[in-house]
Amino acid sequence: MSLQDNEKEMEKDKENKNTNEILADALADKSSRRSFIKNLSIGAAAASATLVTGCVPGADAAVSGEMRLRWQEFFKKNYRLMTEEEKEQTVSRLERLAALKDGLELQIGSEPPLPKVLYGYAFNITRCEGFMECVTACIKENNLDRKTHTQYIRIFEMEPGQLDPSTGDGKYFHEVPVENKFYMGTQCFHCENAPCTKACPTKATWREPDGIVVVDYDWCIGCRYCQAACPYFGRRFNWGKAEIPKExxxxxxxxxxxxxxxMGKMEKCTFCIQRTRKGRLPACVEACPTGSRVFGNLLDPDSEIRYVLKHKKVFRMKEELGTEPKFWYFID
Amino acid sequence: MNFGENKREGNKRTTMKTLMNGMARWLWGSFLLIPALLLVCVGTGAASEKKPFLDTIKSVDAPFDSRSVQQVQPVPQPTVVAKEEYQGGQFRVLARKEQIERHKCSNCHGEKEVKGKNAFTLTHGNVVVQHGREGSELACIDCHHPQDRDALEDKKGRKIDFDHSYQLCGQCHFRQKRDWLGGAHGKRVSYWAGERIIFNCTTCHDPHAPRFAKRFPATYSVPLN
Incomplete structure (x- = not known):
């Protein structure tokens, strides 16, 4: 009996302690401006919903669920400030939202950069024959807008002797390769010293530790300063949500x-971060029928990209700007 | 009137004085400033002399185990271990034999007689050799073994397996082979990490007509903005 009593008392103590802790936490947690606005806006939303529908929100479980997810999404942090847990939460929220709104079954990841990896890219201007398989693969892989014909990669048909893509023809559509022409591809060059990241007023774009320059689409305000700052025309602005056939x-x-x-976000090539962080090649590299595209780890002395840098004549675009792009052109 | 003029002159004088004062101060200031500026210049000069990015990359020689990347899956295509060395050691190439439609060749090319209805295709009438200089294209036995049809033969008379045709191609296309071994020609299969598995020569090139045919590009581009 006495033993049991003791146990009961201990349990009571525990409960008390728990409630005390919770109270202390609640008291210590100063209501920040953000949480105040959050509560206020949730209240406002609830009030407006009651006004419109004439009933308490939550009657329709699905709608309220979506609403809650969207509010949580609205008040999330910048990706770089999120903890691993928060990253997983936002990713699962996005998956659920896609399932609720569009009936899509997505697998969104938040894989961190791999240790001791710095991605680099090389493009063989002797081999490229302008088939543009890379462009179609990129459109497909990166869910680019089919309506506005957005492309992260551009292929230019170049006169011999020229090395600046602005002198080339980027709109060719005829049988390729043409005699006495060569082909040169451009995309985001993922500069080590990227000017676009410095131009962003909301810190929505940055260089990841593995060298990939990324955009947090939910923190981008669409001001396009980064597009103006990029000397390589590597960034694309979407004027609307991408229109893609569901399948x-x-x-x-x-x-x-x-x-x-x-809608209204800056986007660009991410070296197919969803693939490369799992050890796969970017879609453009995998699709290239001529093997003009070389991708690999710059910090691996045995990698193909290091072989190219060591044994081939390489150059980069607008090297004099000091942006240090990690995208080299080379000739055989 | 006079008073006014005097005043004006006086004003002039005072402005001159203040100007002179300012000049003197500026001069003194500049004496102090010049060494400071020089210091700054030296500082920035030293900063701009830091190692170029390419050199810093090339100086990294710690080995990286690309097999440590966990998510790499085995490739679905059949592969074989290459008979040559790569800078990182052993590597694999995509196998070829399974891709050849009527392999093994000794099924027909043997002792017994073959009576075929589709004589045209069975005698390889569909193969048009466009390999070698125009007008003096290669003959079949320049690459195929004259006796053992299940193999290839190089100019030194070595028997070469269909899966290892790079040994044959490399005797003429040695530059391409050197690049291919290193990684500047050809490509890896699906993964940049994991064991090195690369395309064989014949994965991309038709050995009978190795040049890529002219065709329309897969898509087109519209002008930016």
Whole structure:
């Protein structure tokens, strides 16, 4: 009996302690401006919902669920400030929202950069024959807007002797390769010293530790300063939500990569972050029928990209700007 | 009137004085400033002399185990271990034999007689050799073994397996082979990490007509903005 009593008392103590802790936490947690606005706006939303529908929100479980997810999404942090847990939460929220709104089954990831990896890219201007398979693969992989014909990669048909793509023809559509012409591809060069990241007023774009320059689409305000800052025309602005046939949507996505972007965001090549962080090649490299595209780890002395840098004549675009792009052109 | 003029002159004088004062101060200031500026210049000079990015990359020689990347899956295509060395050691190439439609060749090319209805295709009438200089294209036995049809033969008379055709191609295309071994020609299969598995020569090139045919690009571009 006495033993049991003791146990009961201990349990009571525990409960008391728990409630005390919770209270202390609640008291210590100063209501920040953000949480105040959050509560206020949730209250406002609830009030407006009661006004419109004439009933308490929550009657329709699905709608209220979506509403809650959207509010939580609205008040999330910048990706770089999130803890691993918060990253997982936002990713699962995005997945649920996509399922609720569009009936899409997505797998959005938030894989961190791999240790001791710095991605680099090389493009063989002797081998490229302008088939543009890379462009179609990129459109498909990165869920680019089919309506406005957005492309992260451009291929230019160049006169011999020229090395500046602005002198080339980027709109060719005829049988390729043409005699006495060569082809040169451009995309985001993922500069080590990227000017675009410095121009962003909301710190929505940055260089990841593995060298990939990424955009947090939910912190981008669409001011396009980064587009103006980029000397390589590597960034694309979406004027609307991407229009893609449902069966063509790539469902394996990454938060910083090919997930379906909201309207009015800056987007660009991410070296297919959703693939490369799992050891796969970017879609353009895998699609290239001529083997002009070389991708690999710059910190691996045995990698193909290091072989190219060591044994081939390489150059980069606008090297004199000091942006240090990690994208080299080379000739055989 | 006079008073006014005097005043004006006086004003002039005072402005001159203040100007002179300012000049003197500026001069003194500049004496102090010049060494400071020089210091700054030296500082920035030293900063701009830091190692170029390419050199810093090339100086990294710690080995990286690309097999440590966990998510790499085995490739679905059949592969074989290459008979040559790569800078990182052993590597694999995509196998070829399974891709050849009527392999093994000794099924037909043997002792017994073959009576075929589709004589045209069975005698390889569909193969048009466009390999070598125009007008003096290669003959079949320049690459195929004259006796053992299940193998290839190089100019030194070595028997070469269909899966290892790079040994044959490399005797003429040695530059391409050197690049291919290193990684500047050809490509890896699906993964940049994991064991090195690369395309064989014949994965991309038709050995009978190795040049890529002219065709329309897969898509087109519209102008930016």
């Amino acid at each position: 063509e949507i790539t469902t394996k996505q990454h938060y910083l990569g090919n997930r379906l972007r909201p």
